[in-house]
Amino acid sequence: MENNEINKYEPSFNAxxxxxxxxxxxxxxxxxLSITWPVWTYLFAVLFYKIEANALGDIFLWLLIxxxxxxxxxxxxxxxxxxxxxxxxxxxxxxxxGFALSLISxxxxxxxxxxxxxxxxxxxxxxxxxxxxxxxxxxxxxQETVDQAxxxxxxx
Numbered sequence: 001m002e003n004n005e006i007n008k009y010e011p012s013f014n015a016x017x018x019x020x021x022x023x024x025x026x027x028x029x030x031x032x033l034s035i036t037w038p039v040w041t042y043l044f045a046v047l048f049y050k051i052e053a054n055a056l057g058d059i060f061l062w063l064l065i066x067x068x069x070x071x072x073x074x075x076x077x078x079x080x081x082x083x084x085x086x087x088x089x090x091x092x093x094x095x096x097x098g099f100a101l102s103l104i105s106x107x108x109x110x111x112x113x114x115x116x117x118x119x120x121x122x123x124x125x126x127x128x129x130x131x132x133x134x135x136x137x138x139x140x141x142x143q144e145t146v147d148q149a150x151x152x153x154x155x156x
Contacts (some may be wrong), residue, residue, distance in 0.1 A: 001014060007017055018089075018090055019090060020084070020085035020088030021085075021087045021090055023084050023085040024085035024090045024092050024094050024095030025094055025098075027081035027085055027094075027095055027102065028095070028101070029098070030074055030077055030081060031074075031075075031093035031099070031101030031125025032098075033104035034071050034074030034075050034101065034102060034109075035101050035104060035105050038067040038071070041067050042063060049131040053129060059112040060089050061116060061120075062118070064114050064116050065113065067109075067112075068108075068110075068112035068113040068116065069109070070109070071105045071106065071108060072109040072110055074102070074105060075102045075104075075105035075106025075108055076103070077102070078099070078101065079103055082096075082098050082102060083099075085098075086099075147155075
């Protein structure tokens with residue numbers, strides 16, 4: 001009799017729940033974090049490290065690349081979680097919002113990453129051209145100096 005009375009007052013953990021609700025909430029949280037991640041990264045860099053305006057330009061490209069990679073990763077994870085939640089039967093608004101936020105984050109992160117890589121490639125090509133032009137000028141000046149030195153030695 002004591003056993004039945006104790007079990008009668010224990011909480012029941014078999015509460016009815018929507019299937020996929022937890023995964024849908026996780027999708028929303030990850031989507032929200034992935035959208036706001038760049039803002040927090042830049043604010044953290046400027047406010048807590050007290051980076052001056054001229055030094056911010058030095059690390060801006062690094063921040064763009066790292067945050068865009070994080071956005072692609074979190075966006076992909078959020079879209080996958082949203083799809084898993086939908087597959088389990090969840091049709092809540094949080095799942096849909098998580099899908100939308102994650103998809104926006106994924107697209108913006110991929111575009112930002114592509115732009116950063118294109119900028120790095122163009123800068124590398126420009127520096128290569130400048131470097132080869134500078135080498136050509138140095139080589140020409142060196143050749144003139146050698147010719148003059150040889151001319152002086154030969155005509156002595």
